[in-house]
Amino acid sequence: MPLEKPQALDASEPWDVCIVGSGPAGTILGTSLVERGLRTLILESGGGMRQWLFDKEVRKLAEYEFSGDTDYPLTRTTSRIIGGNSNFWTGRCERFHPSDFEAHPYLPAENPWPIRYDDLEPYYTRAEKTLRVRGGEPSRFMPPRSEPFPLKARSDITVLKELMQKGGVTLDDSPTATPEKALRFFRVNKEILPRFLASPLGTLVSGVTATDLVHDERGAVAGVTARCLDGTTRTARARVYVVSCGGIQSPRLLLLSRSERFPDGLGNEYDRVGRGFNEHPSLNFYGRIRSGWGKLRPRHKIGRTHQFYETFRAEGLGAIHAVCIQSFAFPNHLLRYRLADLPKHVADAASRLVWPTIYMSPTLEMRPVDANRVKLSETTRDAFGNPTAHLALSFTDEDRRLLERSRELVLSCFEKLGATDIEEIEQTWSRHHIGTCRTGDDPKTSVVDRNLRVHASPNLFVCGAEVFVTGAATQPVLTITAFAHRLAEHLVELFQKRDPAIATLGNRGVA
């Protein structure tokens, strides 16, 4: 992969756009920009997979602190690697529902979404093409769509659907990103980044960590301080800057970018940066289907239900979205056992090979509250001497009610199915970092405007799940991709119409 060294940042001509972070948000945005004629630089803190796995110093850069009652994992939720967390994701690509953008029990009243589902729908269609999403014929519970899925679902889940219908659950296929070549996972660094690198307008510099957005009195960013672990420091200069470091590191970079005019961080005059962090906790259940389902075989089939999305909201709760897997000896299920327990559970697992198992896992929306937030650590510093991120995350009473209500739903479904040996295993997290630089029309209640521009700056943007007002009960990458396409279009327009914010830094036309 043709990567540039930090010295490339000494170029005399500023780039049109500098993006910080090469995860799905940064890579898809950057590729869309070079394909529309903008000279684009991506700065990435990590390198390749080997470095991420074996270089302790690089791994340390991704560390953060935690407080709260959720026992949130500190590892395997963030990474420093080209392609970001797309190296580890499972490729599930769901759309938000129209109701997510409207008033609902978990929407912060003071900070509604500034856009509606219909505004995003054309970008969802484009995003599904970018991610080559496979999907089946949608049921009436799925979000509306103007075009069919780009690719047809590969797996036939008819038998699983019939079974779950008897449990009162309508299943849909689980839309999934599809790599170009068989036998690999969809990683943006394999599927999309090569297009960025093949363009004469695209430059990726890896191994450089952005530590400061250098700005003036107006909040206009003049450069990004980019530091290497060997002590080299450079400044990357562009006309427009986009922060795409994920929901923990993006707010941290804004908070680290302090000046006399912005003593609490760029974009943070109203103490909004980092506030409202939310995630998707999941409950996990197994039940055995012993008889009466002649056609059901112990094999791996996956479906999802959108059926309870609106009904739970009508009860004043958040949305839920459940996965149902027809399975046998599901690996996670085995891994959780301690060695000492092995003989008993090995026997358990063996029996699962004989009897089909249904795994049900509702994924829950969390209510965004100010107390759940990313802030700067008061005690820990990174290799560059900067405070690490501190994540505070506790469940609200509403979150607990939703967990309980979802548990009831699964158990009643298992009862209707006549399932036996029902077991709830520990709650898990989806590793989605949402809501810490929220979009909104009011600078007092949000960090970025409806075009994702930081309210306090003329030329600084944020792209990623950190701009979502609520997390819905939905995996974020498809929506991140839709926002990346929308932002690319907006930036191109700014260059085309010679927007004053860009003109001050020396404008140029765009193809």
Ligand SMILES: Cc1cc2nc3c(=O)[nH]c(=O)nc-3n(C[C@H](O)[C@H](O)[C@H](O)COP(=O)(O)OP(=O)(O)OC[C@H]3O[C@@H](n4cnc5c(N)ncnc54)[C@H](O)[C@@H]3O)c2cc1C
């Ligand atoms: C195991 C797992 C499974 C998942 N499954 C799904 C799924 O099925 N569907 C789904 O939608 N989502 C899934 N996700 C979540 C998804 O991977 C993330 O939401 C997505 O990767 C976020 O994209 P991003 O570009 O905003 O951030 P990231 O992927 O986190 O990328 C951020 C990039 O910024 C870089 N960076 C950070 N700080 C700096 C800095 N200061 N300077 C320079 N570079 C920096 C990082 O190295 C990284 O490359 C999963 C996540 C995990 C871990």
